[in-house]
Amino acid sequence: MSLKNLNGVHIPHRKNTAGLQAVRMPPPATVTIPLSMHIGRPANCVVAVGDHVDVGQLIAEPGGFVSSPVYASVSGKVKKIEPMLQFMGATCQAVVIESDGEMTPYANIAPPEITDYDSFIKAVRDSGVVGLGGATFPTAVKLDVKDTSRIQEIIINGAECEGYITSDHRTMLDRTDEVMEGCRLLEKWLDVKKIIIAIEDNKPDCIARMKEAAAGDDKVEVRALPCMYPQGGEKVLIYHVTGKIMPEGKLPIDVGSVVMNVTSVATLAHYCTTGMPLVEKCITVDGSAIKEPKNVIAPIGTASGEVIEFAGGFKCEPKKLVQGGPMMGVAQYTLDAPVAKGTSALLAFNEKDARPVTPSACIRCGGCIDHCPMKLMPCELERAYEKQDAEALKALKVGLCIECGCCAFQCPAHRALVQVNKLSKVLVRDYDARMKTLKEAGK
Amino acid sequence: MNSDMIVSVSPHYHKAGATTQRVMLDVIIALIPALIASCLIFGVRSLLLVAVSAANCVLLEWVWNKLMKKPDTVSDLSAVVTGMLLAFNVPATMPIWQLIVGDFIAIIIVKMLFGGLGCNFVNPALVGRVAMMLSFTSNMTNYGTAAAKVDVLSSATPLAAMGNLNFSHFMTLFLGRHGGVLGETCALALLIGGVYLCVRQVIKPTIPCIYIGSVLVFTFLFSGFNGTQAVLSVFSGGLMLGAIFMATDYVTSPLTFKGQLIYALGCGFLTTMIRLFANSAEGVSFAILLMNLLVPYINNGTKTKPLGGVNA
Numbered sequence: 001m002s003l004k005n006l007n008g009v010h011i012p013h014r015k016n017t018a019g020l021q022a023v024r025m026p027p028p029a030t031v032t033i034p035l036s037m038h039i040g041r042p043a044n045c046v047v048a049v050g051d052h053v054d055v056g057q058l059i060a061e062p063g064g065f066v067s068s069p070v071y072a073s074v075s076g077k078v079k080k081i082e083p084m085l086q087f088m089g090a091t092c093q094a095v096v097i098e099s100d101g102e103m104t105p106y107a108n109i110a111p112p113e114i115t116d117y118d119s120f121i122k123a124v125r126d127s128g129v130v131g132l133g134g135a136t137f138p139t140a141v142k143l144d145v146k147d148t149s150r151i152q153e154i155i156i157n158g159a160e161c162e163g164y165i166t167s168d169h170r171t172m173l174d175r176t177d178e179v180m181e182g183c184r185l186l187e188k189w190l191d192v193k194k195i196i197i198a199i200e201d202n203k204p205d206c207i208a209r210m211k212e213a214a215a216g217d218d219k220v221e222v223r224a225l226p227c228m229y230p231q232g233g234e235k236v237l238i239y240h241v242t243g244k245i246m247p248e249g250k251l252p253i254d255v256g257s258v259v260m261n262v263t264s265v266a267t268l269a270h271y272c273t274t275g276m277p278l279v280e281k282c283i284t285v286d287g288s289a290i291k292e293p294k295n296v297i298a299p300i301g302t303a304s305g306e307v308i309e310f311a312g313g314f315k316c317e318p319k320k321l322v323q324g325g326p327m328m329g330v331a332q333y334t335l336d337a338p339v340a341k342g343t344s345a346l347l348a349f350n351e352k353d354a355r356p357v358t359p360s361a362c363i364r365c366g367g368c369i370d371h372c373p374m375k376l377m378p379c380e381l382e383r384a385y386e387k388q389d390a391e392a393l394k395a396l397k398v399g400l401c402i403e404c405g406c407c408a409f410q411c412p413a414h415r416a417l418v419q420v421n422k423l424s425k426v427l428v429r430d431y432d433a434r435m436k437t438l439k440e441a442g443k
Numbered sequence: 444m445n446s447d448m449i450v451s452v453s454p455h456y457h458k459a460g461a462t463t464q465r466v467m468l469d470v471i472i473a474l475i476p477a478l479i480a481s482c483l484i485f486g487v488r489s490l491l492l493v494a495v496s497a498a499n500c501v502l503l504e505w506v507w508n509k510l511m512k513k514p515d516t517v518s519d520l521s522a523v524v525t526g527m528l529l530a531f532n533v534p535a536t537m538p539i540w541q542l543i544v545g546d547f548i549a550i551i552i553v554k555m556l557f558g559g560l561g562c563n564f565v566n567p568a569l570v571g572r573v574a575m576m577l578s579f580t581s582n583m584t585n586y587g588t589a590a591a592k593v594d595v596l597s598s599a600t601p602l603a604a605m606g607n608l609n610f611s612h613f614m615t616l617f618l619g620r621h622g623g624v625l626g627e628t629c630a631l632a633l634l635i636g637g638v639y640l641c642v643r644q645v646i647k648p649t650i651p652c653i654y655i656g657s658v659l660v661f662t663f664l665f666s667g668f669n670g671t672q673a674v675l676s677v678f679s680g681g682l683m684l685g686a687i688f689m690a691t692d693y694v695t696s697p698l699t700f701k702g703q704l705i706y707a708l709g710c711g712f713l714t715t716m717i718r719l720f721a722n723s724a725e726g727v728s729f730a731i732l733l734m735n736l737l738v739p740y741i742n743n744g745t746k747t748k749p750l751g752g753v754n755a
Contacts, residue, residue, distance in 0.1 A: 006750070009458070011456075012456070012459075163456070235750065235751065239750070245750055245751045246751050247751045247753050248751050248752055248753045249753070250751075318448070319447075319448065319449050320448060320449045320450075320451075320455070321448055322453075322455050324453075326453075326454060326455040326456045327453060327454045327455070327456075328453050328454070329453055329455060330453065331448070331449065331450040331451055331452075331453075331455065332448065332450070333448055333450050334448065335448070347455070349455070353455075353456070354449045355449070356449060356451050357457060360463055360516070360519060360560075361463075361516075361559060361560045361561040361562070362561045363463055363466070363521075363560060363561050363693045363694060364561060364693045364694045364696075364698065365466070365693040366693070366697075366698040366699065369698055369699060369747060372747075373750070374749055374750045374751070375747045375748060375749050375750050376747065376749050377698065377699075377746060377747055379698065380698070380742075380746075396746070396749075397749040397752045400749050400750065400751060400752060403453070405453050405454035408454050408457070409454045409456070409457055409458055410457075410458045410461055411457075411461065412461045412462050412463045412465065412466050413463050413561075414457060414462075416452060418452055418453060418454065419452040422452065
C-alpha cells in the first residue's frame with residue numbers, strides 16, 4: 001500500500017511473555033463480577049443472594065440495546081450483590097460468588113442454534129463477547145448492521161501494539177482454529193466478502209501460523225503491518241489496512257469496515273461451537289514488580305492480586321497496578337480490583353517505575369504534533385483547555401483524540417497531555433449541553 | 444489491602460531520555476565545536492566570555508526564581524544555552540560588564556518577565572545582542588583585534604568587504620579565520636553542531652536549510668545575479684549561527700512543518716533585504732526577531748488538518 005503511514009511512536013515492547021503458553025489458574029475462593037464490564041448500560045442482575053450458580057450460567061441480562069449479558073465464572077453460591085467503586089469513579093452492581101472449587105459447568109449449556117442472520121446476532125449477544133482488546137464495545141451491537149452489504153471488509157485486529165501484552169499473541173498461536181472458525185462464522189452469516197487479519201510484523205510466528213491456517217480460505221487475508229504504536233487503534237488500523245478515513249462522529253461501519261479483536265473472534269467461535277460464553281480471560285502478568293512474567297487464564301471477577309499471586313507473586317512491593325497496557329491501561333487503586341472482560345494484562349510496577357513524572361513548562365517543541373496519529377495539536381489543545389475555551393477545543397477537534405498517549409509518551413516536559421484531552425472532552429460535552437439548554441430556553 | 448498504590452493517568456511509561464534538560468544539553472554539546480573554534484581563532488578570552496555569560500544567566504534565573512518565590516528552573520539548562528549563545532554574539536574584546544548587561548536583558552527582561560521558559564515571544568539571546576549592539580556599538584563591532592595573530596580577511600566582517608572570491612578566501616571564510624563575533628565565524632564548527640542536533644532529532648533540518656538556502660537564492664536574485672556575493676552571504680555574518688541555533692529555538696519558531704517553511708523563508712527574505720537594502724549589518728538578528736513576532740500568527744494559519752476532521 002503506497003499510503004503514507006500515520007505518525008506514532010516506537011515504544012519499548014517488552015513482550016517477555018510471548019513465548020509462554022497460557023496457564024489456567026485454579027478457581028479462586030471468591031470472584032467479584034462487575035455488571036458493567038462493557039460500554040453501554042449495565043447488565044441487570046437475575047440471581048439473588050444464596051442462589052447456587054454454575055460456570056456459564058447467566059447472572060445478569062443486558063440492560064438495554066447497547067449492553068451485554070454477564071455469566072458466572074465459577075460454580076458456587078452467590079454471597080453478596082453490592083455496589084462496587086469502579087476506576088472511573090462511578091459505582092456499579094457487582095455479584096460476589098463464593099466458589100465451591102468444583103467449576104461445574106452449567107447444565108443447560110449447549111451450542112446455540114444458528115439458522116440465519118438474526119439468530120447469529122442473538123448468539124453473538126448471548127456469548128457475552130465485547131471488544132476484548134480493551135474497548136469493551138458489545139460485539140453484537142457492532143455486528144448488528146441490519147444490511148450486511150454495508151460491510152466491505154472485516155478487519156481482525158491482531159496488531160497488539162501495546163507494550164508487555166501478549167494475550168492476543170497467544171490467542172493467535174494457541175487458539176488458531178477458533179480464530180479461523182470465527183472467520184468462517186462471519187463469512188457465512190454476515191456474508192462478508194473479505195476478512196483481513198492484521199498483525200504487526202514484530203510477531204512473525206503469529207503471521208506464519210495464521211497464514212498457514214488461512215491458506216485454504218480465499219476470503220481471508222493475513223496482512224503484516226509495520227510495527228508502530230498505535231497500530232491497533234481502530235481508526236489507525238482501518239486507515240493502514242484500507243486507506244479509509246473515519247470521519248468525526250462516525251462508526252467504522254459508516255466507511256464499510258468492521259474491526260474485531262482477534263480474541264473476541266476466538267471467544268465468539270468458542271461459544272458457537274461449545275455453548276460456553278465468555279467466563280474467563282487470558283491475561284498477561286508482567287511489569288517490574290512481578291517475579292515471573294506469565295500468561296494466566298483467569299475466571300472473570302478474580303481479584304488482580306490473586307492472579308498475580310498465582311503467576312508467582314511480586315518480587316518487590318508493588319507501587320502501581322495497571323489493568324491493560326502501559327500506554328492506555330488504567331491504574332487501579334487496589335489489588336482487589338477484579339479482572340473484567342476487557343482486561344488483557346495486569347502490570348505491576350516497582351517504586352521507580354511507578355513514581356509519577358513531574359511536568360515542567362512546555363517548550364513548544366512540537367513533538368506532540370509530530371507524533372499524533374490523528375494529526376491533532378496536543379500542545380495547542382492544552383493551551384485551550386487552560387483557558388477553558390470549549391470553542392477552541394472543538395475547533396482543534398479534541399473529540400478525535402483516541403487517547404493513545406503518543407503525545408505524552410514523547411513529551412520532554414512530561415506534560416499530562418492525555419489527561420488534558422480527557423478533561424477537555426468532558427468540558428466540551430458540558431458546554432454543548434449548556435448551549436443546547438440556552439438555545440431551547442431562548443425559543 | 445494496599446491503599447498506597449499510585450494512581451495516575453496513562454501513559455504509564457515515557458520515552459527514555461526525553462527531558463527538557465536532555466534537549467538543552469544536546470544544544471550545549473552542539474555549541475562546543477564552535478566554542479573550540481572561537482578559542483583557536485580569537486584566543487582563550489572567548490572561553491572566559493562564554494563561561495561568564497553562561498554562569499551569569501544561570502545565576503540571574505536562580506535569583507529571580509528565589510525573589511519571586513517560584514520553583515527553581517535552572518536545572519533545565521536553558522539559561523546555559525542562552526548565556527552561551529549571547530557570548531557567541533559578542534567580539535572577543537567585549538568588556539565583561541557589558542556582556543553582563545546583555546545577559547540581564549536576555550534572562551530577566553525577555554525571558555523571566557514574560558513567564559520563563561516557553562513563554563518568551565522573542566529569542567532572549569537575540570534581544571540581548573540587539574540591545575548591546577545599540578548601547579555599546581563600538582565595542583560590539585570591534586572585530587579582529589584579538590585575532591591579530593591569524594590571517595584575517597579584513598578588519599570588518601567579510602560582508603562589508605565582498606570582493607572577488609577565490610578558493611583560499613573561501614576556506615578562510617569556511618574555517619572562520621576572519622574577524623567577527625565569537626561564535627559566528629567558523630561555518631565548519633557550526634555545521635558540525637547542526638548535524639549533531641539533527642541526528643539527535645533535537646531540531647529538524649527544515650528551518651536551517653530553508654533559511655540558508657533562501658538567503659543564497661534571494662541574494663543571488665537581488666544582487667543582480669552575483670554568484671560570488673550569494674555564496675559569501677551564506678558564509679559570512681551571523682547567518683550560520685542564526686539559522687542553526689537561533690531561528691530553531693522551539694519557543695519562538697512555528698510548530699508545524701508548513702509553519703516552519705513560511706517562517707524560514709521569511710527569515711531568509713528579510714535577512715537578504717536588510718543586508719542589501721538597509722543601512723545595517725544586523726540582517727540576521729532583525730530578520731529572526733521580526734519573524735519571531737509573527738510566529739503566533741503563522742501558528743494560527745498553519746494548524747494541522749486532523750484525520751477525519753469535519754468542518755462544522
